[in-house]
Amino acid sequence: MRVAVLGAGAVGARTCRQLVTGEVVTELVVREHRAGRRSDVVTSLGEPARADEADYDAPLDVDAVVVTGPAGTQAPLARTFLRRGLPVVTTADGVEDMRALLALDAEARERGITVVAGAGMAPGLTDVLAALGARRLTAVDEVHVSKCGTAGPACAREHHRALGGHSVDWRDGGWSERPGGSGRELHWFPDPVGAKDCYRGALPDALTLVPTFPGVARVTARMAATRRDRLTARLPMLRRPHPEAGPGAVRVELRGTVGEGRAVVVFGAMDRPSVAAGAVAAQAVEWLLAGRMNRSGVAGLGELVAPGPFLAELAARGVRCAIFEGDGADPLPQPSPAGK
Amino acid sequence: MKMLRRALIALGLAGMIAAVLRLRGTGGAPPTDGGWRELGPDELD
Numbered sequence: 001m002r003v004a005v006l007g008a009g010a011v012g013a014r015t016c017r018q019l020v021t022g023e024v025v026t027e028l029v030v031r032e033h034r035a036g037r038r039s040d041v042v043t044s045l046g047e048p049a050r051a052d053e054a055d056y057d058a059p060l061d062v063d064a065v066v067v068t069g070p071a072g073t074q075a076p077l078a079r080t081f082l083r084r085g086l087p088v089v090t091t092a093d094g095v096e097d098m099r100a101l102l103a104l105d106a107e108a109r110e111r112g113i114t115v116v117a118g119a120g121m122a123p124g125l126t127d128v129l130a131a132l133g134a135r136r137l138t139a140v141d142e143v144h145v146s147k148c149g150t151a152g153p154a155c156a157r158e159h160h161r162a163l164g165g166h167s168v169d170w171r172d173g174g175w176s177e178r179p180g181g182s183g184r185e186l187h188w189f190p191d192p193v194g195a196k197d198c199y200r201g202a203l204p205d206a207l208t209l210v211p212t213f214p215g216v217a218r219v220t221a222r223m224a225a226t227r228r229d230r231l232t233a234r235l236p237m238l239r240r241p242h243p244e245a246g247p248g249a250v251r252v253e254l255r256g257t258v259g260e261g262r263a264v265v266v267f268g269a270m271d272r273p274s275v276a277a278g279a280v281a282a283q284a285v286e287w288l289l290a291g292r293m294n295r296s297g298v299a300g301l302g303e304l305v306a307p308g309p310f311l312a313e314l315a316a317r318g319v320r321c322a323i324f325e326g327d328g329a330d331p332l333p334q335p336s337p338a339g340k
Numbered sequence: 341m342k343m344l345r346r347a348l349i350a351l352g353l354a355g356m357i358a359a360v361l362r363l364r365g366t367g368g369a370p371p372t373d374g375g376w377r378e379l380g381p382d383e384l385d
Contacts, residue, residue: 132384190376191375191376267379268376308383308384308385309384309385311379311384312381312384315379315384320378320379321378321379322376322377322378322379323376323377323379323383324375324376325374325375325376325377326374326375335383335385
């Protein structure tokens with residue numbers, strides 16, 4: 001199978017690496033506007049990768065496209081290639097990109113093509129964890145996602161913008177916007193990340209999770225940040241972002257019912273965000289090429305894949321997930337075959 | 341002198357209240373087990 005990866009930043013390069021080490025992709029086309037970066041990545045990958053100097057939106061003779069560019073570029077490229085009849089995997093993490101992608105759902109369904117909206121660590125891995133957690137509950141009332149850390153410079157810039165924007169939360173059947181940097185909560189991520197203060201931000205997670213869980217009452221997303229992050233969120237970035245940040249983590253908390261009682265399930269994962277995002281995106285495109293997606297159209301991964309098998313294969317790629325067991329005083333709800 | 345006496349009474353009362361709360365508190369030892377556990381293959385069927 002032939003795959004094109006648009007953008008060879010931190011996540012794009014990791015996606016390429018995952019794809020060339022798998023057995024599905026026989027030809028990998030890498031498009032990147034920075035000639036030096038493009039050459040470096042393709043040289044390090046070796047066969048079957050090849051550099052393509054064309055513009056990102058130029059026609060491609062491939063079986064699927066992975067869009068890994070910065071926020072604001074993902075939805076237009078996905079729309080372009082969808083209209084050329086190609087399935088697309090995006091690593092979108094911006095609110096506007098996600099809204100524009102989800103608006104293509106009807107068109108993609110009509111064409112019988114699948115577009116993955118957000119195949120990174122968050123959204124992406126978090127959507128799959130939420131779908132897995134729902135299997136332990138009779139009904140899901142609330143989903144709360146939080147994330148810590150960034151991948152490459154583009155992700156760090158989006159992180160900065162998100163903290164200065166407005167959150168997009170789902171509350172009792174309607175969308176609610178609150179200022180970024182508000183709503184501090186202390187969240188425990190898997191070790192060694194540990195406890196971090198998390199705040200509201202312009203994060204797109206609720207946009208994909210609400211359609212995945214019809215009838216859900218509350219969906220929120222928060223991001224870990226420091227006091228300096230909050231203070232400077234509405235200013236330009238004061239220094240250049242790191243080429244690659246350190247360890248990051250995600251946490252997904254589901255609240256709902258099991259039988260007559262209330263229950264809470266908490267899943268998490270810890271990894272370098274670019275590594276985890278690259279693995280999720282690569283696996284998403286391999287599932288897409290193998291026809292393993294649940295439906296055509298545009299949706300988050302939680303709606304498109306069987307969560308258990310997806311996470312099992314992801315664990316084989318080195319991205320392992322964990323469950324929070326608390327102090328063991330309350331028995332955890334167990335997976336139910338009858339659950340969603 | 342009057343103000344000093346009032347301050348001392350206030351400090352004494354605060355100390356007594358703190359002592360009562362400290363002695364009657366039911367904090368106990370924090371949990372030493374539980375926490376995060378990696379998902380096993382049987383949980384990913």
